[in-house]
Amino acid sequence: MINLETPRKFRGLIAQARQVAGQYYRPISRKYDLAEHDYPKELDMLAALLDGMNAGSPESAGARTSKRQSSEHEEGVRNGSNLSTCLGIMELCWGDVGLLLAMPRQGLGNAAIAAVANDEQLKRFDGIWAAMAITEPDCGSDSAAIRTTAVRDGDHYVLNGEKIFVTSGARAGAVVVWATLDKGLGRAAIKSFVVEHGTPGMEVTRLEKKLGIKASDTAAIRFSDCRVPAENLLGNPEVDVAKGFAGVMETFDNTRPMVAAMAVGLAKASLDRARELLQDHCALDYRKPLLSVSHAEAQLYQLEAEWEASRLLTLKAAWMADNRLPNSKEASMAKAKAGRMATDVALKCVELCGLSGYGEDELLEKWARDAKILDIFEGTQQVQLLIVARRLLGKSSKELK
Amino acid sequence: MLMQLQGRALALLNKIAGAQWPDRLRLRKPIERWLYQGSKTSFSLMTQRGGQSRPRPASSANPSGLFDLTLSEDQRLLQDTLQQVAAELLRPAAADADHNARCPAELRASLAELGLTHYGVPQAHGGLADDAACVTGALLTETLAHGDVSLALVSLQGLSVANLLRRFATASAQAQWLPALLTENAPQIALALAEQQVLADPHRLRCRAERKGKGYVLSGSKAMLVGGAEASHLIVSAYADGEPALFIVERNSAGVSCRAQPAMGLKGAALAQVQLTKVRVPQAARLTDQHFAYQQLLDVLALGGCALAVGVAQAALDYVIPYVNDRHAFGEPISHRQGVAFPVANMAIELEGVRLLLWRACARIDQQQSFTREAYLARLQAEDKLMRIASDAVQLLGGHGFTQEHPVERWYRDVRGFAVLANSLVL
Numbered sequence: 068m069i070n071l072e073t074p075r076k077f078r079g080l081i082a083q084a085r086q087v088a089g090q091y092y093r094p095i096s097r098k099y100d101l102a103e104h105d106y107p108k109e110l111d112m113l114a115a116l117l118d119g120m121n122a123g124s125p126e127s128a129g130a131r132t133s134k135r136q137s138s139e140h141e142e143g144v145r146n147g148s149n150l151s152t153c154l155g156i157m158e159l160c161w162g163d164v165g166l167l168l169a170m171p172r173q174g175l176g177n178a179a180i181a182a183v184a185n186d187e188q189l190k191r192f193d194g195i196w197a198a199m200a201i202t203e204p205d206c207g208s209d210s211a212a213i214r215t216t217a218v219r220d221g222d223h224y225v226l227n228g229e230k231i232f233v234t235s236g237a238r239a240g241a242v243v244v245w246a247t248l249d250k251g252l253g254r255a256a257i258k259s260f261v262v263e264h265g266t267p268g269m270e271v272t273r274l275e276k277k278l279g280i281k282a283s284d285t286a287a288i289r290f291s292d293c294r295v296p297a298e299n300l301l302g303n304p305e306v307d308v309a310k311g312f313a314g315v316m317e318t319f320d321n322t323r324p325m326v327a328a329m330a331v332g333l334a335k336a337s338l339d340r341a342r343e344l345l346q347d348h349c350a351l352d353y354r355k356p357l358l359s360v361s362h363a364e365a366q367l368y369q370l371e372a373e374w375e376a377s378r379l380l381t382l383k384a385a386w387m388a389d390n391r392l393p394n395s396k397e398a399s400m401a402k403a404k405a406g407r408m409a410t411d412v413a414l415k416c417v418e419l420c421g422l423s424g425y426g427e428d429e430l431l432e433k434w435a436r437d438a439k440i441l442d443i444f445e446g447t448q449q450v451q452l453l454i455v456a457r458r459l460l461g462k463s464s465k466e467l468k
Numbered sequence: 469m470l471m472q473l474q475g476r477a478l479a480l481l482n483k484i485a486g487a488q489w490p491d492r493l494r495l496r497k498p499i500e501r502w503l504y505q506g507s508k509t510s511f512s513l514m515t516q517r518g519g520q521s522r523p524r525p526a527s528s529a530n531p532s533g534l535f536d537l538t539l540s541e542d543q544r545l546l547q548d549t550l551q552q553v554a555a556e557l558l559r560p561a562a563a564d565a566d567h568n569a570r571c572p573a574e575l576r577a578s579l580a581e582l583g584l585t586h587y588g589v590p591q592a593h594g595g596l597a598d599d600a601a602c603v604t605g606a607l608l609t610e611t612l613a614h615g616d617v618s619l620a621l622v623s624l625q626g627l628s629v630a631n632l633l634r635r636f637a638t639a640s641a642q643a644q645w646l647p648a649l650l651t652e653n654a655p656q657i658a659l660a661l662a663e664q665q666v667l668a669d670p671h672r673l674r675c676r677a678e679r680k681g682k683g684y685v686l687s688g689s690k691a692m693l694v695g696g697a698e699a700s701h702l703i704v705s706a707y708a709d710g711e712p713a714l715f716i717v718e719r720n721s722a723g724v725s726c727r728a729q730p731a732m733g734l735k736g737a738a739l740a741q742v743q744l745t746k747v748r749v750p751q752a753a754r755l756t757d758q759h760f761a762y763q764q765l766l767d768v769l770a771l772g773g774c775a776l777a778v779g780v781a782q783a784a785l786d787y788v789i790p791y792v793n794d795r796h797a798f799g800e801p802i803s804h805r806q807g808v809a810f811p812v813a814n815m816a817i818e819l820e821g822v823r824l825l826l827w828r829a830c831a832r833i834d835q836q837q838s839f840t841r842e843a844y845l846a847r848l849q850a851e852d853k854l855m856r857i858a859s860d861a862v863q864l865l866g867g868h869g870f871t872q873e874h875p876v877e878r879w880y881r882d883v884r885g886f887a888v889l890a891n892s893l894v895l
Contacts, residue, residue, distance in 0.1 A: 068536055069603045070835070071828035075533040144536045353844040354763055358667050372848040376821030383824060386535055400817045449806075456809035459816055460793055466804050 071379060074146045077154050084155045087113065088162025088332075093430075096163045099282035100433050104274050106238060107169055107282055114171040147389035149321060153328035153381055160332025161339075164437045165282030167329070174235050175199035175322055175445075176243035179259060182318045183302040191298075192261060198239035200230035200288060208450045210245065211254040211464075215290065217246035222297045224260060226268070226290040232444070236286025237271045240264055244290070248306055256306045261299040268293030279436030323398040323445050324384040330409035330441040331378045337434045338370055341416035344423055363419055370412045377405040396458040403451035406442030413438040487581050495552055537827075543604055550611040553582065558615025558623075559875075565736030566878055569728070571622040579623035584608065585649050588630025593646040597634060602768070602830040605631065605895040606775040610823075613779025614786075617882045618736030620776060621694045621892055628772065629657045631894040632703065636714065636765055637755040644752070645716070657716070658699035660742050661769070662891035664691035670705075670766050675744065677708035677715060677754075684708060684754065686715060686723075686747040692888045696726055696740030703755065704744065705762075712762040714755040723747035733881025734888055765894070767843035768833065773890030774826045774850040778819065780879050781854040784861035785815045787876060792864055811860045818853035825849055830895060851886045858883040 073081065091113055099107045159167045167173070176197025184192065206212040215228025226246055236242060241263040249256040262269055273287040297304070342351065349364040357365050380401040387394035413435040417424035424431040442448050457467050539547065561575055587604060589595025598604075605627065612620035630649050633642050648655060663674055675688025686706055696702070702717045702724070717724065729741040789812065792803040802808045829842035861876040862869035869876045 068538065068540060068600070069827050069831045070534065070536045071824065071831055072533070072535065072835075072837075074535050144532075144534055144538055146534045150535060353841045354671070354766075356667075356669050357848065359669050368844070369848055369852070372825070372845040375842075375845045376818075376825055376849050379824035379828060380817070380821055382535060383537060383820075386537060397820075400820060403813070404817050404821060449810075452810045452813040453806070455813035455816060456803075456806075459789060459812055460803045460809060462803065462809075466801075467806075467809050468804075 071382070073154065074150070076146070077151050080151055081154055081158055084158035085161070087117075088159050092159070092162030092166045096166065096282075096430055096433070097427070099165065099169075100279075101281075103276060103281040104284060106284075107166060110166065110170055114173070117170075118172065145389045146386070149324065149385040149388040150382065153324055153385040156325055156328040157332040157335070157378070157381075160329045161336045162332075163282065164329050164333050164441070165280035168234055168280060168283035169238070171238075172196040174239050176239065176241065176261075178322050178325070179243045179318045180261065180301065182321050183259070185302070188261075188298070188301060192241070195241050195261075195263075196235070196239040197241045197243050197261065198233050198235045198286075200233045200236065200242045200244045202230065202232040204229060204231055208447050211257065213245055213247060213257060214250070215244065215246040216250070217248055217258065217260060217295075217300075219248075219297070220294070223294045224297060224300065226260065226262065226293040226295055229272075229287065229289045231287045232275070233286045233288055234283055234444075236288050237274060237284050242269075242288060243301070252306055258304065259301045260295050261301065262290070262293065262295050266293055266295065278439055279433065280440055319445065320393075320395050320398045321388055323402040323451075324381050324388065324394075326441060326445040327377065327381040327384070327398075327401040327405035330405035330438070331374065331381055333434055333438055333441065334370075334374050334377070334405075334409040334412040337413040337416040337431060337438075338367070338374060340429065340431055341419050341424070342367060344420045344429075366415060366419060370415055373408045374412060377401070377408040380404050396455055399446070399451040399454040402446060403448055403455065406448055406451070409438040409441050410435075487578070495549070495556065539607070540600065543600070543607055546604065547607055547611050550608050551614070553579075554612050554615025554620075558612060558619045561619060562616035562736065562875065562878070563872070565616065565619055566733075567735075569730060569735045570738045571619055571736055575619070576622060579619075580626070580654075582623070583650075584624065585626035585630050585654070588627040588634060589646050589650055590634055590642075593642065594650050595630065595646070597630075600834050601631075602771075602833040602895050603827060606771065606826055606830045609772065609775035609893065609895065610779040610782065613776045614783045616736060617776050617780050617879075617889070618734050620779065621734070621737045621889075624893055625656070625658065625695055626654060628659065628892070628894045629703065631768070632659070632714075632765070633755070635768065635894070636760060638757050640752075641716075641755040645755075655701050656695065656699045657701045657703060658693045658696045658719075658740075659892060659894070660690035660693050660696070660702040660704045660717075662691050662693075662888070663689065664741070668887070671712075673705060673707050673712060675704060675706035677706040677713060677749075679709065680748070683748060683750045684715065686717065686744045686749060688744050690742045690744070692729060692731065692739045692885075692891070693742060694734075694737045694739065694888075694892045696742055697728060697738055702742060704742075705765075708754065711758070711760070713760060714765075715749055715753045716755055717744070717747060717749055717753065721747050721749070731888070732884055733878065734885045737888075737892075739888065763840060767829075767840050768895045769893065770843050770847040770890045771826060771829055771833075772893030772895045773886055774822065774846050775895060776889045776893060777850050777854040777883055777886060778823050778826060780883050781815070781819050781822075781857040784858050784876060784879050785812070785819060787874070788812060788815070788861050788864050791874075808864060811864060815857045815860060818849075819857060822846065822850045822853055833895075847890065855883050855886070 095107060095109055099105060174197050176199040179199055180192050180197055201210050203213055217224040217226050233242060241261050244260045244262050245257055246260060247256045248258060268291045270289050271286050272289050275285040277285060345363060349367055357368060384394050384397040384401040387397055417431050417435045420431055423429055565571055586596040588597055590597050609624060612623060626649055630646060633645055677684040677686050686704060688706060699719050702719055704715045704717055705712060706715060723745040724747055725743045726740050729739045731739055792808050793801050795802050825846035829839045829846050832839040832842055858880045862880050865874055865876055868874055
């Protein structure tokens, strides 16, 4: 039965998230935009609260719950944690994307652990705050080309290499690191390892100064003969050339809709505020033909339509994950559309509001800076288009480069 | 009553069972499956209700309230069947229909035998419309438009009129016209709603109905009617007593003149212009009363346009993919180039976005929720993105796309007619 309304059972969660966004994130949004690299200590108390709420709620939201819930055996259609997480993220990012990214224990590393860890690892890493380290100085979107090595030595792996753009890399308790067991075997040999802070040989070398999401720290980390317990390798330690990259890539099928949800939340914030500032000049009347309203009013309707299409694509990708339908293509479609939509919407809202939009008295200019990263991390716009195109055209990564 | 309804469905079955064309086109099996399923559902509904059609509470459309993109078994069967109809019947006839600016009579008869009008007529009047009627309508519209949008428009006029009457007409008008739509010699009713003016605003209709004696006198002009020339009746929108109203007018009434109005595309739909000069109609010709939800009519018309254009855009995408894979340049398929592959990816992304907007609006209609906002947003994205898709389809075929060797140039012309599409089909 086709229904694209927000499920009733998530309304409470959404209302809670909206409260956090409005009452907790917004008031400190500008403070940590100006004070880059300061730790938003307010988040510790909020994280504790969220942990409590998640523990007490069967329909919890957050990075760690975004996994395949193999224990569930519901009949028929499922609205599970992928959908609820995306809906929660949309609300929280209406508050502040940077602060959400800085939330303790809600890192993308946690999502990776939730997606690919075995039961023993899930238990052992429960409660940890994990960042995600994929990108290297010489490899960004081409994550198959990573050079960080992991060499088995007794019951440890020895890691060597440098990682950059690690969100919460300095603050998190651990980092999920992608490294190759054998450069000659390509993607199949890439595995992910949980490396806890304080492990000898792991060093945070730099914090980036950025265009936006300044509340979230972005670290460079060097691994020099860093010995990691063998049981910290996530998933299957065998190099399965046939299965290839799938093991580590399947994380993205869950996390890309989450980033798309961030874009949807941020764009809504911009759109809502622009509407408020323009309320004496632009009506909100869906009965008027587009050609008969002012240019500014028409722009607002068109931005809203872009936003709504992105939102529905995001919910579809998450819904497919909940129902265990293969969703790589749809996850990338949602990420591609929502990523560019958020940048377009946020920039256009600054433009529509003129000098008010550009000044720091409003958050519109901040959201326009924050938005850009959403079209870059977890795979750039161009990478998403490659993935979608390869699926549509039936091409391998060797054919369609 | 119950016996009579079953009799109607059986008569429909019998008609298709005796026709030749399903065998010729290898459509016999899918149609049988679909009819079996459809009649089983409707019969069981009728049995439960003893032939009474009671409006069900809104919650019954989706008791769980879960987000869901799964088609019902009925909808899947209907889609499967109509996909074959679109591919075997409509697509092969599309180029000639475009060239000759009409839908061949034989094809029209075959399409009428499918009985799609049943999906717009309530069960109480012998049809199959259920509480997912709007989503189902969007699906079957998209599916047929994938074959050809002009021929889809022609074949869906009966359904469109049934939907319009079911949603907006008074009970007496429904009783008068709905059962007739399912009969052998059903009246051919064309929608005459759009007016030709720049910056057209349907809230400022120029067509007027003046009260005179026990009836009305209609004056005005309507543009780009689908099947206007062959219609026996017209449904005309006009201001009456200062408010929008719908009137049914016999096409051969005194004062009604009709001329062909060829346009850039949609030629197979035989577009026509109608001039109404002091046309007298009786009181009973007024289909709507003071409760007429004119805005909702505009909204479902917009959604009809979206569903039609989604079908064309999907056809364009499906056509382009094998083409760019087969076409070689510089020693490899052109699809190996990002400059070609990325537009293909964007076609798929934007198309899916529009389809979800369309589905959401339609599902809200079936759930009896407000849908003006959702229909408006769907329309905005459809008009913008689907035109882009049709344009890119021509672009990706290069010079070949510009010739009539390929259908993409026709789709380019058809989708630009969104203003016609959005006035021609009631979902």
